[in-house]
């Protein structure tokens with residue numbers, strides 16, 4: 001198992017690589033080119049630059065999180081093949097420089113959703129939080145404006161202003177998309193790209209929907225263990241894998257995370273491990289990785305990863321904002337660094353007891 005931190009590149013991240021290098025047990029980062037909107041064919045020289053920048057600090061580029069998928073592919077509109085071709089070209093460029101892991105999601109319109117990016121907790125730390133009742137009272141445009149106000153002026157991943165500027169049109173193209181057709185569009189996409197992935201040795205890891213239920217009436221197809229299993233089985237390829245995100249799946253208390261991890265086994269190529277606190281149905285806030293701070297069975301989760309012999313890339317996920325750090329919400333240095341140490345502590349202790 002290799003531990004990574006998510007890093008958005010020198011112009012989009014408050015955290016520098018030198019600091020990441022000093023976290024014990026973190027050997028690399030997963031990164032992206034945040035200024036390139038979904039649907040753009042990534043210039044190879046930009047990928048090479050990113051890789052060189054990371055390696056110059058003694059870290060590895062362990063994967064791309066994410067190469068976002070254009071809404072035309074997800075909605076299955078007439079121009080989808082053009083965007084799939086661009087995606088394949090991007091994969092070829094990534095593969096040619098040795099990238100072997102690409103994370104993506106298949107959520108219509110919104111990449112992830114919260115109703116508060118800086119909820120103040122008892123100890124003064126702030127966290128991302130979600131309240132279904134608050135969301136139900138909002139129009140998507142109002143939510144967008146709220147997210148912008150609390151972003152600390154960072155570009156939020158998956159919330160590209162240009163794309164979401166046309167939010168009415170975006171909702172429009174999904175008008176006739178059902179969960180059934182969304183799933184078919186995913187399968188169509190995977191069948192088109194997987195031969196390229198196989199050629200270059202790139203594993204695709206689909207990220208669960210966040211939160212794992214429908215928002216604003218949009219269809220969702222990656223909500224639980226059954227959905228993930230069905231996706232891995234729909235197109236049979238060792239490169240058709242999963243990014244197991246405990247925070248996204250765990251927002252729904254019905255998702256038995258250790259059970260899901262065991263059922264997917266070797267299909268998990270990438271792991272996001274974090275904790276959160278359930279408040280009531282449809283209401284949660286993120287928490288420290290430390291098990292007792294939240295509701296998730298962090299020990300059971302790490303035990304399950306040990307049981308399946310997980311050897312992929314793991315990263316801590318959203319952290320709390322602590323110690324006066326100003327960062328992209330969820331992506332400060334301090335709490336994620338603490339998170340890595342907690343995860344390694346569990347991992348090391350559990351692997352000793354099973355030896």
Ligand SMILES: [Mn+2]
Nearest residue numbers: 245248272317
């Ligand atoms: Mn995640």
